[in-house]
Amino acid sequence: MTSDLLTDTAAGLAARMAAREVSAREVVDAHLDRIEATDGDGTSDTDVHAFLTVVADTARRHADDVDQRRVTGRDLGPLAGVPLALKDLFTMRGAPTTVGSRILEGWVPPYDATVTEKLRAADVIVLGKTNMDEFAMGSSTENSAYGPTRNPWDLGRVPGGSSGGSAAAVAALQAPLSLGTDTGGSIRQPAALCGLVGSKPTYGAVSRYGMVAFASSLDQAGPFARSVTDAALLQSVIQGHDPRDSTSIDPVRVGRDLPDLLADLDAGVEGLTIGVVTELQGEGYEPGVLAAFEDSLRRFEALGATVVEASIPHASYGLPAYYLVAPSEASSNLARFDGVRYGLRVDAPTAEEMNAATRGAGFGPEVRRRIMIGTHALSSGYYDAFYNQASRVRRLIANDFATAFEQVDVLVSPTSPSVAFPLGDKTDDPLAMYLNDVATVPASLAGVPAVSVPNGRGAEGLPTGLQVMGPLLGDDRCFRVARALEADLGLDPVPSGANAVAPA
Incomplete structure (x- = not known):
C-alpha cells in the first residue's frame, strides 16, 4: 500500500481519497515517512536534501481535518488531501522562510x-519548505546557504535550479506535487533534469504576493508534477487575479478569462502547427538531448501535427539581456535586507558599517555577484548602455514571439542543453552555469507560458525535457501539446539507475 501511495499521481490519490479507499492521513504519513527515509540533512552523499523545513504536525492536523470534513459531506477541492512541497520563498504562517x-x-x-492561501483553501496539504538557490539565483541548487540538493536520478548530480528542492522532492517520491518559481528557467530546467513536468505560467497568471522577489518583472510561480494532468490541476488551483499584486492579470481589464487548463487537455495535436525554434538547438546541446528532441518531432508528426521551422531572431541576445535585467531588479529588490527591519543583523559602530557587515555575512557569493552587476547596470552613466539597452532587446524578443505565433500554434525546443551535470562541475565558472538557461530565458523575457515535459533519456540514461511555448494566455495549449507527447511516450517518471535514490 505505501509504495502505491508514493508512486500514484496526484489525480489518482485525490480520486482514491474521494472514494474513501484511503485517508488523507494515510497519504500524508506515507510521504512523511518517505522524507524521513531519503531526505537527510545534506551531510551524506545519499541524502536528497530537498527540504529545509518539514511541518509534519501541521500537515497531519490538516489531513485529519480533511478526513473529518469528508466524512461529514463537506465540499472539498479537486486535490483535497494531496501532499505538496513548497519552495522556501513563499511565505507561510508558522514556518520559516529563508x-x-x-x-x-x-x-x-x-x-x-496568495498561493499558500489558495493551497489551504483547496485543502492541498503542505509538507514543508524546499531547498533552493539563494534568492532563486542559480541553476543547480548549489548556491543554497544550507547545502546542495541532489538529483534523485543520480545522487552525484545536480537537480537543476533554482527550484531544485521542489523538483527533487517530487522526483524522489517525497511529494506528488510541488511549487517552484521561474524567473529565467528555474522551474523548467529542474523539471527537465529530474524527469518531471514543470510549468511557467503566463506572467501575471499567478499572484506574486508573498513571494520573496528576485526580479519582479520576470518571477512567476508554477507547478512540478510527475504527469501533465497533475501539473495542470495544480496550476488551475493557484492561478487567478489578485488585487494585492499589481502585475496580476485582471480578466476584466484584458477582456478575457484565464484559460481552462483541463478542458482540451486530451484533445491531441492533430491539426496543430508546431514551430521548431531554430535558434534554440544545435551547437552547445548534447547529442542525447538533440536525439530525444528529434524523436519528439517525429512523434508529433505521427500524431497529426504539422512541424515547421520557426524563428525567434533575437533569441541569441536573450541570455545577455536577461543577465542585465534580472540582476538590476535584484539589486533594487534586495536593498531592503539591511539588518534593520528583519532577518540577520551584524552589529557595528555605525549604521553604514552595520549594513555592510550584515549584507556581507548574509548574502552568498552568487547573490553578491548579481547585486554588483545590477548596481553597476543601473548606475549613472551606464543605465542607458546596459539596462535600457537590455530592455529594448527584451521588447524585440517579445515581438519575435508575437510574430511567430501568427504562423504557428506553439513553439518547441529542448528545455536544457544537457542532462543533469555532476555536483561541483560548474560552480567555479559562472558563465558555464548561466548557459544552462539559454533555451528557457527567451520565453521568460517575453512573458509567454512554457511547459517542460519529459521526452526521453540522454547521456547515462538521465532524463531530457522538451519545452512547449505558447502565446500569452495560451497555457492550455502548452499543456495540451505536452500531454499528447507524454501519452505517446509513456515514460516511467520514477528514478532508476545505479546511483538513484532508494526505491519506494
Whole structure:
C-alpha cells in the first residue's frame, strides 16, 4: 500500500481519497515517512536534501481535518488531501522562510502568500519548505546557504535550479506535487533534469504576493508534477487575479478569462502547427538531448501535427539581456535586507558599517555577484548602455514571439542543453552555469507560458525535457501539446539507475 501511495499521481490519490479507499492521513504519513527515509540533512552523499523545513504536525492536523470534513459531506477541492512541497520563498504562517539565505535565517512570516492561501483553501496539504538557490539565483541548487540538493536520478548530480528542492522532492517520491518559481528557467530546467513536468505560467497568471522577489518583472510561480494532468490541476488551483499584486492579470481589464487548463487537455495535436525554434538547438546541446528532441518531432508528426521551422531572431541576445535585467531588479529588490527591519543583523559602530557587515555575512557569493552587476547596470552613466539597452532587446524578443505565433500554434525546443551535470562541475565558472538557461530565458523575457515535459533519456540514461511555448494566455495549449507527447511516450517518471535514490 505505501509504495502505491508514493508512486500514484496526484489525480489518482485525490480520486482514491474521494472514494474513501484511503485517508488523507494515510497519504500524508506515507510521504512523511518517505522524507524521513531519503531526505537527510545534506551531510551524506545519499541524502536528497530537498527540504529545509518539514511541518509534519501541521500537515497531519490538516489531513485529519480533511478526513473529518469528508466524512461529514463537506465540499472539498479537486486535490483535497494531496501532499505538496513548497519552495522556501513563499511565505507561510508558522514556518520559516529563508529563501535559501542566511540573511533571513530564522524569520517566520506573519502572513501567507496568495498561493499558500489558495493551497489551504483547496485543502492541498503542505509538507514543508524546499531547498533552493539563494534568492532563486542559480541553476543547480548549489548556491543554497544550507547545502546542495541532489538529483534523485543520480545522487552525484545536480537537480537543476533554482527550484531544485521542489523538483527533487517530487522526483524522489517525497511529494506528488510541488511549487517552484521561474524567473529565467528555474522551474523548467529542474523539471527537465529530474524527469518531471514543470510549468511557467503566463506572467501575471499567478499572484506574486508573498513571494520573496528576485526580479519582479520576470518571477512567476508554477507547478512540478510527475504527469501533465497533475501539473495542470495544480496550476488551475493557484492561478487567478489578485488585487494585492499589481502585475496580476485582471480578466476584466484584458477582456478575457484565464484559460481552462483541463478542458482540451486530451484533445491531441492533430491539426496543430508546431514551430521548431531554430535558434534554440544545435551547437552547445548534447547529442542525447538533440536525439530525444528529434524523436519528439517525429512523434508529433505521427500524431497529426504539422512541424515547421520557426524563428525567434533575437533569441541569441536573450541570455545577455536577461543577465542585465534580472540582476538590476535584484539589486533594487534586495536593498531592503539591511539588518534593520528583519532577518540577520551584524552589529557595528555605525549604521553604514552595520549594513555592510550584515549584507556581507548574509548574502552568498552568487547573490553578491548579481547585486554588483545590477548596481553597476543601473548606475549613472551606464543605465542607458546596459539596462535600457537590455530592455529594448527584451521588447524585440517579445515581438519575435508575437510574430511567430501568427504562423504557428506553439513553439518547441529542448528545455536544457544537457542532462543533469555532476555536483561541483560548474560552480567555479559562472558563465558555464548561466548557459544552462539559454533555451528557457527567451520565453521568460517575453512573458509567454512554457511547459517542460519529459521526452526521453540522454547521456547515462538521465532524463531530457522538451519545452512547449505558447502565446500569452495560451497555457492550455502548452499543456495540451505536452500531454499528447507524454501519452505517446509513456515514460516511467520514477528514478532508476545505479546511483538513484532508494526505491519506494
